Amino acid sequence: MTLTIALAKGRTTAQVLPLLSAAGIDCTALQEKSRRLLFTDDPDFHFVLVKAPDVLTYLNRGTVDIGIVGSDILEEQGHQQFDLLDLRTGRCRFILASTPDFDPHQTSRKRIATKYPHIAQRYFQDQGEDVEMIKIEGSVELAPLTGMADAIVDITETGTTLRENHLKVFATLTPVSTHLVVNRLALKQKKTAIYQLIQALKRVRPQEV
Ligand code: PRP
Secondary structure: OOEEEEEEOOHHHHHHHHHHHHOOOOOHHHHOOOOOOEEOOOOOEEEEEEOHHHHHHHHHOOOOOEEEEEHHHHHHHOOOOEEEEEOOOOOEEEEEEEOOOOOOOOOOOOEEEEOOHHHHHHHHHHOOOOOEEEEOOOOOOHHHHHOOOOEEEEEEOOOHHHHHOOOEEEEEEEEEOEEEEEOHHHHHHOHHHHHHHHHHHHHHOOOOO
C-alpha cells in the first residue's frame, strides 16, 4: 500500500528528511539538490514537494494521504483533518516585534503587518485591541522599518532576521513546530501503514523540550 505525503518545501523538508531517513524511508532522491517536485520511485512512499500554505489544499482534496507542515500554517488556515504527531522539528515561535521606539501602549490604532492575519487578529482580540491588519507575503521585517506598519507578527527561529534588521521582540505568542497531519478518509483506508509510520517517527523524533 502506497502512502502519499506532501512535504512543505524549504526549511521544513530540510529538517524532516533526516527524521524520515532514521525512520527507515529512503530519502536519497529527496536529499539531492534539484527542482524535482514529485517522487514516486519508492512503492511504499510517494512524496510531493509543495509550498507550505498548499499542504492543506492537497490534503483536503485527498490528493495526498499525509501532510508534513508547520503548526503555524495549521493554526493560521484551520482544518478538519487529523493532526496526529508533533515531529518536534522546525521549532520556532510567533512574536510581536518592531523597531525599539515602538510603544505597545500607543493610543492610535496599530497597523500590524503579517503573513498570518488570523493568528495576529486572535492575539490582539485576546488583548482587547482592534488593530489594522496588513497582509504581506514575505520579508515582513521590512514593514516597520519602512514605516508601513507599526509592528509585525511573525515567526522567528534563530533570531537572525530580527537582529540583522535591528528589531526588538515585544511579546512572545505561541510556539511552532512541524506536524504530521492525516486525511480523514486515508486514515480509515490505510490505517495500518499510517500508524506504522507514526510509530517509527515517534521513536526517532527529538525529545520534548
Ligand atoms: C521566516 C520568517 C522570518 C524568518 C525568521 O521567513 O518570516 O522572516 O524566517 O527566521 P530566523 O529567526 O531564523 O531569522 P522565511 O525565511 O520563510 O522567508 P520570507 O520572509 O520570504 O517568508
